[in-house]
Amino acid sequence: MRIAVDAMGGDNAPKAIVEGIVLAAKEFKDIEFILYGDEVAINQYLDGEANIKIVHTDEKINSEDDPVRSIRRKKKASMVLAAQAVKNKEADALFSAGNTGALLTAGLLIIGRIKGIDRPGLLVTLPVMTKENSTFTLMDVGANADTKPENIHQYAILGTEYAKFVRGVEHPTVGLLNNGTEENKGNDITKRAFQLLKADKSIHFIGNVEARELLNGVADVVVTDGFTGNAVLKTIEGTALSMMQLIKSAIYDNGPKAKLGGLLMKDSLSGMKDVLDYSKHGGSVLFGVKAPVVKTHGSTEKEAVYFTIKQIHEMLASKVIDDLVEQFETKNTDQEK
Amino acid sequence: MRIAVDAMGGDNAPKAIVEGIVLAAKEFKDIEFILYGDEVAINQYLDGEANIKIVHTDEKINSEDDPVRSIRRKKKASMVLAAQAVKNKEADALFSAGNTGALLTAGLLIIGRIKGIDRPGLLVTLPVMTKENSTFTLMDVGANADTKPENIHQYAILGTEYAKFVRGVEHPTVGLLNNGTEENKGNDITKRAFQLLKADKSIHFIGNVEARELLNGVADVVVTDGFTGNAVLKTIEGTALSMMQLIKSAIYDNGPKAKLGGLLMKDSLSGMKDVLDYSKHGGSVLFGVKAPVVKTHGSTEKEAVYFTIKQIHEMLASKVIDDLVEQFETKNTDQEK
Numbered sequence: 001m002r003i004a005v006d007a008m009g010g011d012n013a014p015k016a017i018v019e020g021i022v023l024a025a026k027e028f029k030d031i032e033f034i035l036y037g038d039e040v041a042i043n044q045y046l047d048g049e050a051n052i053k054i055v056h057t058d059e060k061i062n063s064e065d066d067p068v069r070s071i072r073r074k075k076k077a078s079m080v081l082a083a084q085a086v087k088n089k090e091a092d093a094l095f096s097a098g099n100t101g102a103l104l105t106a107g108l109l110i111i112g113r114i115k116g117i118d119r120p121g122l123l124v125t126l127p128v129m130t131k132e133n134s135t136f137t138l139m140d141v142g143a144n145a146d147t148k149p150e151n152i153h154q155y156a157i158l159g160t161e162y163a164k165f166v167r168g169v170e171h172p173t174v175g176l177l178n179n180g181t182e183e184n185k186g187n188d189i190t191k192r193a194f195q196l197l198k199a200d201k202s203i204h205f206i207g208n209v210e211a212r213e214l215l216n217g218v219a220d221v222v223v224t225d226g227f228t229g230n231a232v233l234k235t236i237e238g239t240a241l242s243m244m245q246l247i248k249s250a251i252y253d254n255g256p257k258a259k260l261g262g263l264l265m266k267d268s269l270s271g272m273k274d275v276l277d278y279s280k281h282g283g284s285v286l287f288g289v290k291a292p293v294v295k296t297h298g299s300t301e302k303e304a305v306y307f308t309i310k311q312i313h314e315m316l317a318s319k320v321i322d323d324l325v326e327q328f329e330t331k332n333t334d335q336e337k
Numbered sequence: 338m339r340i341a342v343d344a345m346g347g348d349n350a351p352k353a354i355v356e357g358i359v360l361a362a363k364e365f366k367d368i369e370f371i372l373y374g375d376e377v378a379i380n381q382y383l384d385g386e387a388n389i390k391i392v393h394t395d396e397k398i399n400s401e402d403d404p405v406r407s408i409r410r411k412k413k414a415s416m417v418l419a420a421q422a423v424k425n426k427e428a429d430a431l432f433s434a435g436n437t438g439a440l441l442t443a444g445l446l447i448i449g450r451i452k453g454i455d456r457p458g459l460l461v462t463l464p465v466m467t468k469e470n471s472t473f474t475l476m477d478v479g480a481n482a483d484t485k486p487e488n489i490h491q492y493a494i495l496g497t498e499y500a501k502f503v504r505g506v507e508h509p510t511v512g513l514l515n516n517g518t519e520e521n522k523g524n525d526i527t528k529r530a531f532q533l534l535k536a537d538k539s540i541h542f543i544g545n546v547e548a549r550e551l552l553n554g555v556a557d558v559v560v561t562d563g564f565t566g567n568a569v570l571k572t573i574e575g576t577a578l579s580m581m582q583l584i585k586s587a588i589y590d591n592g593p594k595a596k597l598g599g600l601l602m603k604d605s606l607s608g609m610k611d612v613l614d615y616s617k618h619g620g621s622v623l624f625g626v627k628a629p630v631v632k633t634h635g636s637t638e639k640e641a642v643y644f645t646i647k648q649i650h651e652m653l654a655s656k657v658i659d660d661l662v663e664q665f666e667t668k669n670t671d672q673e674k
């Protein structure tokens with residue numbers, strides 16, 4: 001399997017990206033990495049790894065660039081070249097830590113949607129806080145700000161597929177994020193989405209779920225429109241971060257007794273940080289396009305890059321995309337009959 | 338000032354409600370409380386307070402009752418009688434810890450909207466975690482699942498009014514919750530709401546804000562549609578609760594060293610709990626109706642009831658509703674000219 005890497009995307013590029021790729025290249029000998037970016041800068045962090053090659057380019061997309069315009073005009077940008085490689089079957093997946101909007105655009109315009117999927121969505125896998133080694137998948141967290149009930153229905157199929165193939169959950173439960181658990185709750189979109197989900201016997205729909213229960217593992221897959229999903233994901237991040245700061249100040253701003261207490265609790269508090277660190281479950285996936293397109297945080301470090309490559313390896317090895325193509329093309333043919 | 342109290346609403350009613358009212362009655366001698374509910378049950382918790390009287394009724398609305406139907410049919414329910422009292426000018430405000438949907442319905446159908454306000458919204462005041470004694474107001478957290486840009490614009494005016502009159506913020510900043518900070522970000526609704534907010538010189542609009550920044554005090558007032566606001570509020574609650582559980586298990590499930598550490602940090606951790614406890618900023622207000630209609634959590638304890646009464650006292654003393662009536666009626670007259 002071959003992964004095209006935008007080596008210049010993100011705040012710590014190319015250093016963190018290349019160091020993470022080197023970590024992954026040592027473990028996954030079956031992956032060939034093609035790194036797009038500044039050859040001299042990239043080479044500093046390489047040590048002659050046989051499964052990493054570089055394709056040089058001077059151009060890159062910046063975080064403040066307009067997504068659609070930059071993808072169309074910066075034809076030699078590292079992200080664009082990496083996406084082109086996937087399109088031309090020179091690579092099987094695309095990885096970047098750069099401009100999210102631009103990556104979504106590259107995924108949609110260059111790599112392209114799977115036939116039958118109207119709106120690919122952005123999917124993340126987050127830790128269930130109350131159960132060790134348990135996760136849930138949330139989709140869409142921001143690919144589509146305006147969403148139809150039919151899109152949410154497709155997210156449920158896509159999320160189920162991801163949970164089965166990549167996370168190894170046998171019969172993933174699907175919940176619809178809503179403002180109450182009763183069937184009649186919601187806005188116009190969720191009320192209609194509920195009926196579509198209820199009628200689809202190919203998924204294991206368990207009804208409406210509330211945002212309060214997400215981190216308790218209320219469902220394996222939670223679907224929502226991209227606007228709400230984005231707000232919920234950012235609220236989780238913001239709240240968790242604020243609380244970690246509160247804990248820090250509870251330790252350091254409360255005199256020697258609290259400081260000693262914090263010292264004694266150091267190991268267990270760092271275990272807590274591990275639970276919260278969702279980068280080990282990989283990056284966010286633009287799911288529904290013809291190849292894995294995966295993004296990590298712009299501020300990513302090498303460990304997060306490594307875990308994202310592991311996730312892409314899982315996606316490629318499981319052939320989840322092939323299965324999606326087959327499923328949706330069969331559906332289309334069914335409908336055309 | 339007179340407050341009509343639904344003494345039978347909430348999981349711990351009437352005990353927690355009446356005990357909280359007794360606490361408040363001792364401090365606020367200028368309030369007359371009218372408690373609606375089971376006279377015998379209520380009387381157990383009273384000690385002849387001069388400013389508390391009871392109006393007996395056997396009927397009440399349960400948490401699982403259909404909101405609209407129960408308000409229409411249970412004519413003698415404690416919540417309905419309390420709302421009627423406000424409508425008939427026998428009381429100035431309505432307080433309940435009962436069925437939220439029913440309370441919203443009672444507010445809208447019995448007490449009624451202020452002329453010129455299309456959709457009253459539900460408003461909460463939450464702590465800013467990074468600054469002591471600092472708060473922000475979020476609206477709408479769930480009165481209206483389907484929202485127009487014009488409704489969000491009115492929430493901005495309502496939230497500004499609340500921040501000025503009740504929280505004492507001189508020039509409250511207003512942020513629009515969105516999926517990015519740039520002006521062109523958002524879904525169809527937020528893009529149009531942005532333009533309405535930008536054009537209104539009577540409020541101090543600072544642009545789009547992201548959910549990640551809410552608890553950092555990014556704006557004094559944050560406005561959003563009721564579906565997203567509901568999801569964001571419940572996500573904050575769920576995440577904070579999960580993290581408190583993680584801290585607990587970091588202390589208790591990690592051997593004697595961590596337990597001792599936790600003991601030494603006890604005071605500072607309980608300070609942390611104080612920051613998170615937003616019940617001291619009062620309950621959620623259905624804002625935009627002709628009188629304060631305020632709700633606390635169904636699982637509320639007497640302290641939360643006390644703080645909510647304090648909040649209603651503030652609302653009545655500041656005459657915020659009178660000012661709203663004047664503002665919106667003037668606007669209407671302006672438009673009619």
